[in-house]
Amino acid sequence: MNPFKFGTIVEGDFFTDRVAETAQLTQKLNSENHIVLISPRRYGKSSLVQRVLSQTNRPILQLDLQYVLSVDDFAAQLLRTIFKRFPMEKVRHAMSHFRVIPMISSNPVTGAMEVSFQPTANSSVLLEDAMALVDKVTSPDNRLIIVLDEFQEVTKIKKGFDKQLRSLMQHQKNLNYILLGSQESMMEAIFEKKTSPFYHFGQMIRLPKIPYEDFLTYITERLPNKSTQVAEEILGFSACHPYYTQQLSSQVWEMMKYQKINDDVVRKAVDALVSMHDLDYERLWQNLNRTDRFTLKQLVLNRQPLQNRNQATSTSYSSLLRMIKSGLIVRSIHYEVEDPFFRQWISQNILQ
Ligand SMILES: Nc1ncnc2c1ncn2[C@@H]1O[C@H](COP(=O)(O)OP(=O)(O)OP(=O)(O)O)[C@@H](O)[C@H]1O
Ligand SMILES: [Mg+2]
Known part of the structure; x- marks a missing residue:
C-alpha cells in the first residue's frame, strides 16, 4: 500500500512530528483555557487536533462552521451532535428548560439524525437554549471539548452572531473550546482586534510547516x-x-x-x-485579472512584487491582499504562491 496520504486527516503511521504541538494542546486542555489554532490551508490542523483528541476520554463535540448556514442551523447542528454523543435519557432531562422543543427525525435513506425547529421560532432563543444544554451535559469530572472548525466563518453567518455567541460562551465553565481557522487574516482580526467580541478569547497557537x-x-x-x-x-x-x-x-x-x-x-x-491539474490551473488563471497575473508572475520569478517598478506599490499591495484572502498566496518569510504545482504550471506556461 502507498504509505503516503493526502487530502484527509492523517493518523497513525501517516502522521509525523507535531510532538511539541501535541504536548502544548494537551496541556491547554487540562486548564480552563480555550485554544485558537491557526495555519494556512492544509498544514495539518485537523490531523493534529484529532491526534490530541484520540488520546483523551473526554466527550467531544465537533462542528464545521463552513457548513453552518444560519443561526438556527448552528443551534440545530449543535443539538444534533449533543444527541449523538450523550444518552437520550440524560439529554431529555436536561432539556426541560427549552422554550422551543426541537423536532428530531431520522433520514430513512442515510440513517442520519436530523434536528429542526418550527419555522417561526426565534433564532436567539434557539441559540440560547442549545448553548444552555451544553452547560448541562458538561461537568467538572467529564469536561467537554468543543471543536469549531473554519471558525472565521462566524462573522459571515449573520450580523451580530459572533457577539451573541461570545456572550453565551463567556459564562460557560467546565469545558474547552478549540477554534480552528485557515484564513489567517480573518482569524487574526477575530482574536486580536480590540473591538472584536472574541478579542483574546483563547491561547493562539500558530501551526508551522513540518520541520x-x-x-x-x-x-x-x-x-x-x-x-x-x-x-x-x-x-x-x-x-x-x-x-x-x-x-x-x-x-x-x-x-x-x-x-x-x-x-x-x-x-x-x-x-x-x-x-x-492543467485544466484547473488554466481556469484559475483565466479568472484572474491582469494585475493579479502580473503579481503571480513576479513571485514565480522570485521577485518581490512590492518592489517592482512596473506596478504601483498600492496596486501590488491590494493584489497581494486579495490573493492572500483567496488562498492563492501565503506569507511566511516572504510572499509565496501557495500551491507549488500551480507555481510550476505558471513557469511552464506563462514564462516561456
Ligand atoms: N502530522 C502530519 N504528518 C504527515 N502529514 C501530514 C500531517 N499533518 C498534515 N499532513 C498532510 O497534510 C494534509 C492536510 O492535513 P489536514 O486536513 O489535517 O490539514 P488542515 O490544516 O486541517 O487542512 P484544511 O485547511 O483543509 O482544514 C493531510 O492529508 C496530510 O497529507
Ligand atoms: Mg481541517
Missing part, C-alpha cells in the same frame, strides 16, 4: 529505494508544506513502484501532477 529533518526521515523511510536524495528533491519542491509534500511523495512512490522509474523521478512526478 525539514523530520519530514526527510519520514519520506526516506517510506520510499521504495529509501533514497535520501529523492526525499531531498521532494522537499526542495514542496518546501515542507505538509499536504503538497505528501501528494508529491505519493506520486513518486507510485512511479517508482509500478512504473519502475528511478531516473529523475521527482521531476517526472511533478510534471505528471501539473498536467493532471
Whole structure:
C-alpha cells in the first residue's frame, strides 16, 4: 500500500512530528483555557487536533462552521451532535428548560439524525437554549471539548452572531473550546482586534510547516529505494508544506513502484501532477485579472512584487491582499504562491 496520504486527516503511521504541538494542546486542555489554532490551508490542523483528541476520554463535540448556514442551523447542528454523543435519557432531562422543543427525525435513506425547529421560532432563543444544554451535559469530572472548525466563518453567518455567541460562551465553565481557522487574516482580526467580541478569547497557537529533518526521515523511510536524495528533491519542491509534500511523495512512490522509474523521478512526478491539474490551473488563471497575473508572475520569478517598478506599490499591495484572502498566496518569510504545482504550471506556461 502507498504509505503516503493526502487530502484527509492523517493518523497513525501517516502522521509525523507535531510532538511539541501535541504536548502544548494537551496541556491547554487540562486548564480552563480555550485554544485558537491557526495555519494556512492544509498544514495539518485537523490531523493534529484529532491526534490530541484520540488520546483523551473526554466527550467531544465537533462542528464545521463552513457548513453552518444560519443561526438556527448552528443551534440545530449543535443539538444534533449533543444527541449523538450523550444518552437520550440524560439529554431529555436536561432539556426541560427549552422554550422551543426541537423536532428530531431520522433520514430513512442515510440513517442520519436530523434536528429542526418550527419555522417561526426565534433564532436567539434557539441559540440560547442549545448553548444552555451544553452547560448541562458538561461537568467538572467529564469536561467537554468543543471543536469549531473554519471558525472565521462566524462573522459571515449573520450580523451580530459572533457577539451573541461570545456572550453565551463567556459564562460557560467546565469545558474547552478549540477554534480552528485557515484564513489567517480573518482569524487574526477575530482574536486580536480590540473591538472584536472574541478579542483574546483563547491561547493562539500558530501551526508551522513540518520541520525539514523530520519530514526527510519520514519520506526516506517510506520510499521504495529509501533514497535520501529523492526525499531531498521532494522537499526542495514542496518546501515542507505538509499536504503538497505528501501528494508529491505519493506520486513518486507510485512511479517508482509500478512504473519502475528511478531516473529523475521527482521531476517526472511533478510534471505528471501539473498536467493532471492543467485544466484547473488554466481556469484559475483565466479568472484572474491582469494585475493579479502580473503579481503571480513576479513571485514565480522570485521577485518581490512590492518592489517592482512596473506596478504601483498600492496596486501590488491590494493584489497581494486579495490573493492572500483567496488562498492563492501565503506569507511566511516572504510572499509565496501557495500551491507549488500551480507555481510550476505558471513557469511552464506563462514564462516561456
Ligand atoms: N502530522 C502530519 N504528518 C504527515 N502529514 C501530514 C500531517 N499533518 C498534515 N499532513 C498532510 O497534510 C494534509 C492536510 O492535513 P489536514 O486536513 O489535517 O490539514 P488542515 O490544516 O486541517 O487542512 P484544511 O485547511 O483543509 O482544514 C493531510 O492529508 C496530510 O497529507
Ligand atoms: Mg481541517
